Structures are given as structure tokens and as C-alpha cells.
Amino acid sequence: MTAPGYASSKAAHLARLSRVEGQVRGIARMVEDDKYCIDVLTQVSAATKALQAVALALLDEHMGHCVVNAVGEERQEKLREASDAIARLVRS
Numbered sequence: 223m224t225a226p227g228y229a230s231s232k233a234a235h236l237a238r239l240s241r242v243e244g245q246v247r248g249i250a251r252m253v254e255d256d257k258y259c260i261d262v263l264t265q266v267s268a269a270t271k272a273l274q275a276v277a278l279a280l281l282d283e284h285m286g287h288c289v290v291n292a293v294g295e296e297r298q299e300k301l302r303e304a305s306d307a308i309a310r311l312v313r314s
Contacts, residue, residue, distance in 0.1 A: 227287030228280055238276050245269040277311055 228235055249265045281304065289300040 227283035231279070231283065235276060235279065238272065242269055242272045245272065274311070281307055
């Protein structure tokens with residue numbers, strides 16, 4: 223099996239995801255502490271944007287590695303997967 227397209231930036235992705243995890247824990251504490259709704263929503267928005275940034279980076283790496291290196295029918299499958307992922311991101 224070949225390495226995923228994000229292999230060279232795996233550490234950066236994990237660091238970003240750890241920060242998002244911390245943000246989500248902070249949001250849970252805000253709810254537990256009965257913080258103001260708008261303040262909680264602001265933090266939810268920030269965490270959402272952080273996750274979207276990770277998703278876009280992974281998508282870019284998928285396109286630049288997995289799709290570019292695929293051949294024939296596999297390339298069509300990789301393009302369809304990317305298109306489906308984009309559709310899911312747009313709907314979220």
C-alpha cells in the first residue's frame with residue numbers, strides 16, 4: 223500500500239487537530255459553566271473553521287497526490303471521490 227497524500231504533512235495535521243480538540247473541550251466547559259450563548263457560538267464557529275481548514279488541506283493533498291498519480295479507471299474513481307468530498311464540504 224502506498225503512503226497517503228498527506229504523509230509529508232501528517233505532523234502538521236495532527237497538531238491542528240489537537241488544537242481543534244482543545245477548542246472543543248473548551249466549548250464543552252463553556253456550556254458546563256453556563257457561558258453566554260453568543261460566546262459559545264463564536265467558539266463553535268472558530269472550531270468549525272479550523273476543521274474546514276484541515277479538510278481543505280487534505281483535499282488539496284488528495285488532488286495533488288492521489289488523483290495526479292492515479293491511472294486509467296482508478297483516476298476516474300479518485301476524481302469522483304474528490305468531487306463527493308467537495309460536495310460534502312459545501313453542504314456542511
